Amino acid sequence: MKNSKSVYLIAIVASLGGLLFGYDTAVISGAVGALESFFVNTLQEDSKMAIQAIIQFKIVLTACVVVVGVLIASFIYKFYKKSTATVIVAILFLLIGVVYYLGFLKGANVLTDNLKNSIFGFMISSALVGCIIGASMGDKVANSIGRRNGLLLSAILFIISAFGSAYPDTLNVFGGTTLTAFMIFRIVGGVGVGLASMLSPLYIAEMAPANIRGKLVSFNQFAIVAGMLIVYFVNYFIASGQTEDWINNIGWRYMFLSENVPAVLFFIFLFFVPKTPRFQVMKGEEEDAVKVLSGLNGQSKAQQILADIKKSFKQKNGHWLFFGWGIVIIGVLLSVFQQFVGINVVLYYAPEIFKGMGMKTDASLMQTIIVGAINMLFTIVAIFTVDNYGRKKLMLIGSCVMAVSMIGLGFSLYLQSSGVVSLLFMLVYIAAFAMSWGPVTWVLLSEIFPNKIKGVLAVAVAAQWLANLLVSWTFPMMNNNAELITLFNHGFSYWVYGVMGVLSAFFIWKFVPETKGKTLEEMEMLWQSKKENN
Structure with missing residues (x-):
């Protein structure tokens, strides 16, 4: 019973990563109208600010396109031989570069309705760029600093993003407009989401005994939708009874700031759960791995599971095709x-x-x-x-x-x-x-x-x-x-x-x-x- 309780508590702590995943991606919903009013509509009133925002939007978007392009290129090298992959990547970069330049970069720095909607749409979805980056680097993070420490990193990124998104004007360390700072802080939070989306279920799967693994991994999916529902309530109570003017200037900040509550709890609780036995074996810490396995599965099964883990490292992966x-x-x-x-x-x-x-x-x-x-x-x-x-x-x-x-x-x-x-x-x-x-x-x-x-x-x-x-x-x-x-x-x-x-x-x-x-x-x-x- 003690072992069972320990497993469930560990799974609940790791599932907070899923809860933050849902919380961070859904918190934007209550603030959409306020963000449009605070960041985008004000550009129509100041042509100089609008030009500056458009130029910086092009810079941020170009950087995102390059990063995502590099990640896609890394996948292409996994599918083809180096020489073939290089040719494919070069052709893709050339075609995308030409289309991107002619269709977007070359355009005049004038705030048309279409460009305004594009800036607004990217501002709302900018965290997803970070999600792509975080998910793509999740495997490397898991194998370098570990599953638990990777979740600690994601918690730190959530906290930075929560403060920065709430006060992009005060915490603007990037030298650009407040709009640009907001986008960057949301991307930082997105990296945390991307890491958590991969590491939380991985951590649970590696800690859970086989007979309840499916149930415990499903905690993560439940935690994601629970995080969404919680933030819908939070947004409602922040905005309830307030004027549109208050929501558009102050209320949206509290919505993003509220993410610090689950993020800080996640960060603290992670110090009370162990590293996964698989990662410990990978790093040559077999004694520590046996202690964790014994605590979760009993001493009689610990050595057998350890042998299975060591055996799995000998299995060779096949080519992706x-x-x-x-x-x-x-x-x-x-x-x-x-x-x-x-x-x-x-x-x-x-x-x-x-x-x-x-x-x-x-x-x-x-x-x-x-x-x-x-x-x-x-x-x-x-x-x-x-x-x-x-x-x-x-x-x-x-x-x-x-x-x-x-x-x-x-x-x-x-x-x-x-x-x-x-x-x-x-x-x-x-x-x-x-x-x-x-x-x-x-x-x-x-x-x-x-x-x-x-x-x-x-x-x-x-x-x-x-x-x-x-x-x-x-x-x-x-x-x-x-x-x-x-x-x-x-x-x-x-x-x-x-x-x-x-x-x-x-x-x-x-x-x-x-x-x-x-x-x-x-x-x-x-x-x-x-x-x-x-």
């Missing part, structure tokens, strides 16, 4: 479709969507709490049903319901129906995502890749964050476009996500295998047979 391109493309598309169906548009912009339906700030934030509660409730449903009904069936049903909901939401906005109708479509959409593409995508990604090419998972995770960035960034550009509003009255973007739901259903039905009840070895045999038949 060992099973061909099929499995890689399926893994990447699972990640991309999870974002292209538009989930983070709802999670990030929900209060503004509800305001667009005619609701006041308090009411819109309360509706967002309902969205978060539905998200958490149906995530729990998915955790308890995924092993009974299978991954493929849940994903197919989810895609179809999401497609209908998003297309219906688009029509309700286009026809200017009552806000209740739009809210119902949104809640059905959230429920469908939460019990399918939300948690089940992660289950599939953990199961379809055989151990021999487990490193390809990093490519899929990076693709997921990149797709998240593209969707979150482009939503304001579509939703606030004057011509699209005149033609479709805010319905256009939701129809796009509805079409993506249809495409995701076809993709699941046609290409994704059912992994329910199959061991990793059986999945390896499946991909091996597909490779031989091609």
